[in-house]
Amino acid sequence: MIFPYHPYLFGVRFPKNRIFHLPPLADTGMADKPSRALVLYGDGSARFVDPSHTHLHSLASKASCGFLSLPITPPSESEDERVVREFAVLLDAYEAYLDTSSGITKEEREKKSLIPISERFMGMKAAIFTNNSSLKSFGTKLGFSIFQIDGFLKNSPAGAEQPINFGASKLLKLLGFQEGKAVESSQYDLVFVHVAAAEVEYLNALVGAISQIDQPGSEVSSRLHLSVVLNYGKVSENDVTNLSVSIRKDDENSDLAKLIPRQSYTMKGENPRKDVRDHCPMLIAQWQYAVTRKDMAETFSFKDFKENGGNLVIPADRFLHEVAFKLWKAPKYGA
Structure with a gap:
């Protein structure tokens, strides 16, 4: 099928001035078995990706790319608070993180809001790898198994690879992937790896190592749903204009500006979200052989994702629901 450019065709923003050839629909839906998900999360790494990080760019070139919008940053937030808050949004557990609301104490809110992930998503078994102590504590309260990255992932035994x-x-x-095969049962359905900004080289190498195993057409590629998510960490005033995803702001001088509908990431149900941050979204690239649809992005960068990415923007708190759908643990979110 061939379609001329239209920025909102089927909810996908296609590149301008190009004819876009849609791949067969059989390659863009659900696998015939539940997937298992690996999420590599580079906290603050989006600023530091450069041309030398070839494995990240290679993934973007075959993946479905886009953005995850975050809420407005609270004033006087510490770096450790930011790390946990943004991860909480990614898990759709932002309310559980909030300190106070309508006079409710943090402890009272946690008792009401901290529902284990297995109860939220049909028995999902999930783990987080991180070196951040605050994130470990928060993940434990949400029912995740917690692992230290150092020692478990970075140190191989003598004589090993x-x-x-x-x-x-x-x-x-x-x-549940061993020697290129997918076993019937697995210890976890979902694994997060939280990597600090200073370790973007490690993150790039890890993407490369996984890609060597996750070859197209293999048992691993048909069952592994891989997401690489990078955020910008602490943001500054300069980022507001340089890294904005607002289509209205881009097209405000256009004669058609008034006809552009409100973007779905700014809505929650029928109501506008009041705390949407239009700048510095999370960058996300997702790949699963014969399931995700490749777009026109070739590099893991804000500019390329905005101009050529196929997913445009969704709220970050919908991310886990989208992944859980691929694992057969949640209904489909959106179209």
Whole structure:
């Protein structure tokens, strides 16, 4: 099928001045078995990706790319608070993180809001790898198994493969992938790896090691749903204009500006979201062989995702629901 450019055709923003050839619909739906998900989360890494990070760019070139919008940053937020808050949004657990609301104490709110992930998503078994102590505590309250990255993923035993390859194999083994095969049962359905901004080189290498195993057409590629999510960390005033995803702002001088509908990421149900941050979204690339649809993006960058990405923007608190759908643990969100 061939379609001329239209920025909102089927909810997908296609690149301007190009004819876009849609791949067969059989390659864009659900797998015939539930997937298992690996999420590599580079906290603050979006600023530091450069041309040398070839594995990240290679993934983007075959993946479905877009943005996850975040709420407005609270004033006087510490860096440790930001780390946990943004991760909480990604897990759709923002309310559980809030300190106070309508006079309710944090402890009272946690008792009401901290529902284990297995109860929210049909028995989902999930784990988080992180070196951040605050994130470990928060993840435990949400029912995640917690692992320290150092020692588990980075140090291979004597005589074993290289540490980065060893770590990739260990992660995939937790998801039921061994020696290129998918076993029937797995220890976890979903694994997050939280990597600090200073470790973007490690993140790039880990993507490369996983890609070597996750070859198109293999048992791993048909069952592994891989997401790489990068955020910008602490934002500044300069980021407001340089890294904005607002289509209205881009097209405000256009004669058709008044006809552009409100973008769905700014809505929650029928009501506008009041705390949407239009700048510095999370960048996301997702890939699963014969399931996700490749778009026109070729590099893991804000500019390329905005101009050529197929997913445009969804609220970050919908991310986990989308992934859970691929695992057969939640109904479909959106179209």
